[in-house]
Amino acid sequence: MSNDPYGDRGNKDWSVGNAKGQGSIMPKASGKTHPAPGGPFLIGDSMTAGYGAGPDILHDCTIAVDRGEIAVIVGPNGAGKSTGMKAVFGMLDMRKGHVRLDGEDITGLSPQDRVAKGMGFVPQTSNIFTSMTVEENLEMGAFIRRDDYKDTMAQVYDLFPILKEKRLQAAGELSGGQRQQVAVGRALMTQPKVLMLDEPTAGVSPIVMDELFDRIIEVARTGIPILMVEQNARQALEIADKGYVLVQGRNAFTGTGKELLADPEVRKSFLGG
Numbered sequence: 712m713s714n715d716p717y718g719d720r721g722n723k724d725w726s727v728g729n730a731k732g733q734g735s736i737m738p739k740a741s742g743k744t745h746p747a748p749g750g751p752f753l754i755g756d757s758m759t760a761g762y763g764a765g766p767d768i769l770h771d772c773t774i775a776v777d778r779g780e781i782a783v784i785v786g787p788n789g790a791g792k793s794t795g796m797k798a799v800f801g802m803l804d805m806r807k808g809h810v811r812l813d814g815e816d817i818t819g820l821s822p823q824d825r826v827a828k829g830m831g832f833v834p835q836t837s838n839i840f841t842s843m844t845v846e847e848n849l850e851m852g853a854f855i856r857r858d859d860y861k862d863t864m865a866q867v868y869d870l871f872p873i874l875k876e877k878r879l880q881a882a883g884e885l886s887g888g889q890r891q892q893v894a895v896g897r898a899l900m901t902q903p904k905v906l907m908l909d910e911p912t913a914g915v916s917p918i919v920m921d922e923l924f925d926r927i928i929e930v931a932r933t934g935i936p937i938l939m940v941e942q943n944a945r946q947a948l949e950i951a952d953k954g955y956v957l958v959q960g961r962n963a964f965t966g967t968g969k970e971l972l973a974d975p976e977v978r979k980s981f982l983g984g
């Protein structure tokens with residue numbers, strides 16, 4: 712993980728560097744979801760948003776996750792995946808669209824208030840305090856709690872045993888995969904009802920990636936729906952109940968992970984054939 716928010720461009724899977732490839736995958740009818748009220752547990756619905764007074768980055772973009780599921784957002788660098796996550800978490804002003812959590816419209820809430828409502832978010836960059844110990848990072852995660860969080864910390868250590876071993880070490884000394892565990896662990900300390908992860912496997916080896924995915928599946932099985940951005944598109948779609956392909960801030964393809972993996976156009980443009 713680098714400190715440059717635009718620096719994580721180590722994509723290996725994408726074959727969309729060419730304009731021709733992009734032209735063939737622009738939005739089509741299947742790209743939008745129309746959830747019924749009381750539908751997905753968390754949804755950023757028809758979001759149009761940008762930074763400050765800048766241009767729209769998201770264009771009528773919808774991302775969502777259902778109860779008990781893992782939803783994965785993939786797409787080329789600069790497609791607006793992180794922007795979509797930030798919009799759902801309330802980090803930028805939306806120009807159109809709504810965010811609903813468990814049926815409640817939370818479009819106007821601050822990120823802090825969303826955390827209090829049960830949202831956990833691990834951003835793509837700067838997601839741990841490197842000079843603090845692993846345990847201090849987890850304690851920081853529990854900042855909104857007034858109750859005893861020791862049980863939750865024990866659960867995080869059960870999920871990520873290496874963190875227990877290294878709990879007194881500065882988080883900045885850990886490997887990339889271990890830092891990501893700290894970041895996810897920190898988010899779990901608030902006992903979220905839904906977890907949002909932006910590229911949790913960025914910069915780790917394939918073996919560590921598999922391990923992280925296993926842990927993420929484990930978290931999902933405890934009943935915490937997961938909405939995550941992934942650059943390892945193929946592997947991520949394999950564990951995804953629902954997948955979103957974003958291109959230039961728009962929904963290009965939406966389907967189950969299986970459907971997207973089987974779609975010839977998605978394969979050709981995004982999965983290397």
Ligand SMILES: Nc1ncnc2c1ncn2[C@@H]1O[C@H](COP(=O)(O)OP(=O)(O)OP(=O)(O)O)[C@@H](O)[C@H]1O
Pocket residue numbers: 717719720762765768786787788789790791792793794795835
């Ligand atoms: N803080 C910001 N201020 C202004 N523009 C931004 C900001 N962050 C991102 N952008 C722009 O928004 C667009 C989408 O960027 P975003 O980071 O959401 O893409 P991404 O799909 O997450 O890419 P990556 O795969 O590289 O993480 C890009 O054109 C980017 O330059």
Ligand SMILES: [Mg+2]
Pocket residue numbers: 792793794835909
């Ligand atoms: Mg990103």
